[in-house]
Structure formats: structure tokens, C-alpha cells
Amino acid sequence: MSCAPPYVAGRRNQEMRARTRLSLWAAGVAVFLLWSWAMLVAWSNSVAAFLVLGSVSDSVGVPLDGWTVTVANGSRWELVTETGVDGDPGVYQIFQLDFGSNNAASSGDVITVTFDGPEGETHSEERTLTEDDVTSASIEVSHQTSAEPPPPTVDAIEPLTAKQLGGETITVTGTNLEVGAVLVIGDIEVPLDVAGATDATAVLPALPVGPSGVVVRNPDDREGVFSGVLTIEPALAADISGDGVVNIQDLVTVALEFGESGADLTGDVNGDGVVNIVDIVTIARDFGLSVVVAAPALSPAGDARVVAAARTVVGSDAFALDLFLRDVSSGLDGVGGYDVELAFDPSQLRLVGMDEGDMFDDAGVVFRQTHTAAEAAAGTARLLAVPLTEMASSGEGDVGTLRFEVLGSWDRALRSLRIVRADIADRQARGLRSTLTPLVRDMRLTADGRTMAGQNYPNPFNPETWIPYQLTEDADVTVRIYSADGSVVRTLDLGRQPAGGYVGRDGAAYWDGSNETGEKVASGVYFYEFRAGSYSQVRRMVILK
Template identity: 35%
Template sequence: MGIRVTIISPQEGSVAGGEPIAMSGTGFPPDVIVTIGGKPLTDLQVINSTVISGITPPGTPGEYNILIDSPSIDFTVFAGKFLYPTPFPPTITAITPNRGPLTGGQIATIAGKGFIPGVSVVIGDVEADVTAMTPTHITFTTPQHTEGAKFVVVRNVDRKVGFLDGGYTYVDVEFPPEDLNLDGVVNLFDLVLVASQFGQTGGTLSGDVNGDGTVNLFDLVRVASHFGEEAVGAAPPAIDWAVNQAVFQRARHALAELETMTERSPGVEMAIDFLRAWLAKPLVTETKLLPNYPNPFNPETWIPYQLATDAEVQVRIYDIKGALVRQLGIGHQKAGYYVNRDRAAYWDGCTD
């Protein structure tokens, strides 16, 4: 008979760990190993083949798999889920862009804090598709909805929620197909989206404007040829690009392809000029913390920084006596600049 788990108690606990947990079931071997999110229980005791107990390991907020293994079995058993709840509810500080088409499909970012794996986003009672998240940022695709301002709700798996009334507005305008980021105008940002994916293949690439499965010169020319086309009533662009070496290399390749064209429309010429200027921006060569703003502040402030390489980011805040008052767990971030309010570290002025 194989291992079978029927009861786990409790199924959530402190991120500090050190709390008792017990499981009931059948078939537990004497050499059983139990992990939560890859971390083993300590003081593990096999009472008998139907009951095991131990002490939870420390963790970070989120929901994690409980797995059972042992040297005497050749497979891993999924026992259930364990939740490390957040001490505070999530907070929404900004949504970029904060308006878009009724048809949805716009990629947007929520900035804030307290987001944990498994987080969901609801816009005006319709759930959005979350595609990526860190403790301070959520990337999602807007759902279809009716015209007007809608509330935005962020819900963690521990049932704590953050709310922003009127956080996203649906506008009844037709966006040009070359306006890839749906910010209301075909411009440099759309060109960089294509350039940053240049040479990639796949069916879901936003830079594949003509839908042939590859981001190539045809997509660059199509966007460049429609430079300046606008969706009346749409919001102005508000994008802070995270620049890294891979994006630069693809963008340089894209520029080289455009420069080989002997007959160029005004739009293509403008696109070449924009790409040259954008690529002239220096890459981040030094990882450092930048001055917070506003300063002085009451009660909140943003803490910008830049990363020379991909890294796990944690910001520690000390008082004038050198005592640690707050730790901000940002999570894994790609190399680049994090200076705008929707990307910088946010501190609400509270202490741990």
C-alpha cells in the first residue's frame, strides 16, 4: 500500500516557523522525509505508519507544497498545501497604465507591497490573468469590461486583500493594431517592444505584429510605418523600461536590420533615429541605492535603485541610531533601473 495523507493540522503557520504540525494517513515509512516548499520539517517523528509530526521550517509569505519522500520509496507524494500568511494585507500604490480598451488584452503592472505567490487580481468584479509577480509588483492582462472607472482588488491566498477604488478606467476607443502596449499612440515604446523580442519565435509574442510566428524586420517596419497614430482619448504613455544586456543585443540586431533598408519611409527613418538614441543610453554598470523621494516625507516614500545584474533585492531601513526598523523584501529582479514610483521600493513609514 502506498502513502496516503488524510489530515494535515494546521495548514498554515508563522513565517518564522518553529510550530508543531501533524499528519494522519496510511503507509508512512520509518525513514519518511517531509518538506514544505522544499524545506524539511525539523524534529520529525514517525509515531506509527498512520501518524507523523514535526516542526515547521521558516518561510516567506505564500502557499507551498507539502511533499513526502523517503529513501525506501522511489517517488514523491504530494500531501497538500501549507500557507505562510502575510502579517499585513497587500497594498496598491499605482497601476500602469491605468486605462485601456473595452476589449481588454492590455498588459499592466500593479505596484505596491505584500503580494505573495498565488495572488489574484480583480478589475470591476472580473478576474484578470496574472502573468508575473514579485512582493512589490504584479503583471497582469486586463479582462474585457464595460466603459468607465473600475475598482481593482488584489487578493492573496491568505484571503487578505488590497483595494483601489477607480484604479483602472476602460475607455471606448479603437487602438491601432501597431500600438502594442495599448498606451494610445504608436511610438518608441512599441518599437522597443518589437526590438526587445527581435529574432524570437512563438505564438504569443506581443512583438509579432503580423502574426507570422516570428518577430522580424516585417514587424519593425510595420510599427515604424505607423509612428504617430493615436487612439483618441487614450492615456499618455508611462513606461519605465528595465534595460538589460539581452534586450540591448536584440535591439541592436533590430536596428542593424532597419539600417540595411535602402528605401526608407519617414516613419522608418524616425524609428531608426529613436532606436539609435535609445541604445545610446548606458547599461547599468553599478548596483546601488539611490536617494529616496520625497524627502522629508510623511508618511510614505519611494526608494529607487539600480541593478547591474539580476539579483534578489532586500531593502533594510535604519533609524538615526543605527537600529533596524524595517526590512522590505522586494524579491528577484532583473538588471535595470527601478526609479519610477511603480518600480521603486515603497515604504509606508511603518516599522516591523
């Protein structure tokens, strides 16, 4: 065994003594720092370094990453981090170090911790620091989300049918029904009277006819969908379309299925499994009845124009009014029926006759309905027709003719005559929007018993007008239009015309307000010269733009 040389052993002893002195110095520094920390906390109740930590989890304790955590000590400092950013699921840490005059935290400070979730959730907590919090230089603030309430369910609704006028009470059975919930029928919200989590009632308002889906919606917008449907029945059995009125659309619906038998026939009004004359009579019996409903107005399937043209009897107090259906929208499968009603003053006009139009003559069977004698005596005239069998498509045609006798003043009589309504349906029982051509007011000339021209109508006008006239015998008719300085503006050559009255817009001379080259003329006074054979007459008219 060898011994280390004396100089080596001496060096080792020196190193050991140095390490011992260093350890004693470090221990002294540590003790001094701890004593200083304790003295600082004890003296000022403040710390230069402070740690806030915690976690975010769901209602069953599963850690949630991606939540933004904001920690603030009043206005002194604010730091932001995210849960799980350090690799520890759901955990966050924020460390603030401040050796300045503010220090990181002091007893009495209010630390605010705000948690913001990735789907807009937010939660905030405030913690007032105690002396123990300052001494430990840390606090823990965690957040656990609350469990979401379950959505409602709808197990049953009683009854499953109701009338469209409303006022009936239905019972809803389900789960998780909350006070303030609503029943959504189609797109109409109905308040629910919730008696408990499983039972509620609702008083129905007026609703559209037909089956509707039903949903229960709680105040938090959670919904439960009913697996069945609520069926709203018409208040009037004959109101097949459910628009609140028994009209031509319902009649056409029956006509489309006339003679068919089986289940679920729309036109089977009385429900006996066959569409027959009983259903027609039921519609006719209730025709015109209406109720107030909440159903939105049905959009028209197209357009049509009702035209009224007068045929006068020269030298008498009688005239005939022809009604036509014109300008039906293209793309429709023809007209399926019409119902036109006129009104007049029975003290001025007497309805002496009526001829049905030929519009549906191609159909083997046509259901028609007109005014009664009592209605005519009271001043109402009506023409209704619906073909019950197949026919060639009809887009326009003659509705019918009404023959009147003037009892007193032509002026008062004609002013009382008007078309009240014109309900028109296509062959799929869809309503059409009807435009009514105004009735001619200047038919007094027909009582004079001589060839003449009447005053143009309308007057003043822009840009078109009609010039009525009558002939006591066949004649070549020309209308020449002059400007105020006598220049010829336009010549209307009407050709050879038979004796009679030409008053309505389908018969009167028509001027579109343009000159011979097709240019529209300016506003001002113009004159028209009416020539029929050797007869000539001049009248004045005004264009007002």
C-alpha cells in the first residue's frame, strides 16, 4: 500500500476546506433570503412573485383543453394562457414576477380569473387574496362546466285533429317540458301552459288546413320533435282548399275527380268514398260561405282578364253586355271554371235575359249556376260554370251575355253597373289573378236612334283611348285625328261595318296615341272626325301626360 506524497495530501485538504467554506456561505445566503422573504411578507404583506394555477373540466371531470384563461390583478397586471398548453390536459399556470414597487400581489388584492370556452362559453371568478395566499405566493382557481339540460320530448298529443278556426285545447305529454315553452305548429308558435315536466296544454289559434309537424321548444331553444302530425280540418266541410271560403277552386277540385271512387279523394266532400253529384250539391249549397282564418293567401297560378263589351239596340232602351275571358297566362293547362258576379241598381236597370257562354261547349257535362230571380230583382247577376268531364284545353272564351233594359236615366243606370268579382281557377284547381276591364259608361248615344259618334273614353287620356259610335245602317267607317293646328295626325280606317252600336272596347274605334309613323304624340288638344258614309261629326279630346 502506497501513500500519497505530502504535497498531494496537503492540496486535497485545502480543496476540502474551500468546499466547506462555499457550502457554509450558500447555506448562509439561503437562510438570509428566507429570512428576507419572511421579513418582506411580514412587513408589507406583499410578494414579488405570484402563481395562479388550476384546471378546466366538464361536468363529469374530463379535462378540457383549448380554453382561454385570463388572470388579472386589478389594473396592475393581466396575463393570458390556455388550458393544456404545457402538455398537462386541462391545466393552466400563470406566474407573475415583479420586483418593482407594485410587487406581484398583496394581501387584499382582487384576482379575477376568466375562462372562455372555444364555443363561446364564459365563466369568471374573483378571489380576494388573504395573508395566507400571499405567504404561500399562490392560489388555485379551477372551473367545472355544468351539465347541459336534456332537450324536451313529445310523446303524445291529444287530440290529433282540430278545426281551422282555433279555440280548441290540446294536451301535450312528454319529458323535460319547461315553463315558458312554446308549441311550434308548422311555423306558428303557440304558448304552452306547462303543468309539470311531463304535461302541458295549449289553446290553438286559427291554423292553416292540412297536416302540420309539431315541435316543442323550451326557453333555452332546445327542441323536441313530435313523430306524428297535427291535422287541421276546414271549418267548412266544402272548403276543400282550406282558404276559408267555398269558391270556384273547391268546385273545380270536385270536378277533377268527378265519378272516381276510392279512399283519400280530395273531392269526396261527404267522405262516402265516391265523388258524385252529392259532393257537387254540397259545394253549391255552401258556395260563397266564408270564415276568418289565419291561412296565408294562396299565390295565384297565373293571370286572366275579364272583358265586358256592350252591344246596343239602336233606338231602344235596351243593351246586351257580353263577358269574355281573355289573356290567360301561358303555361297553364286551360281554365277549369269561372264565377263572375255583377251588381246594378234595380231601380235603374232590369235584367231581362241571360245567355250562357260557349267556353266549355266541348265538355260533355258542365255544372252551371246563375242568380236566382230574387237576386236579379235585388240587383245581382251571376255566371258560373265548371266542366265535369274531360274537354279540350280552353284558355279563353265567352263567359256569357246579360241583357238589360234601362228604366230611367242612362247615366245613372250605367254608373250603377259594375263587376263585383271574378273568381277563376285553372284545371288544377289553382286560383288565377283576374283583372276586370272597366265597364263602358258612355252608352247613352244608343237611345238616339241615329248614326253618330260618342265622346271618347277615357278623356283626358294617356296614351290610349276608345271612340264609341253607332250606325243606323251598314257603312264604311273612318276616324281621322287632327292636331290643334288642323294637321292630320292619324287616320283609322275601320272598313265596312254593319248597323249597330260599337261602344265597348272590343268594338269602339281605338287610338293608341301615336301618329302615322308610330311616334307618340305630345300632350294637348286634338280633334277626331267620325265619318260613316255621308255622315260626318267632329269631337274634341285631350291628351294629358
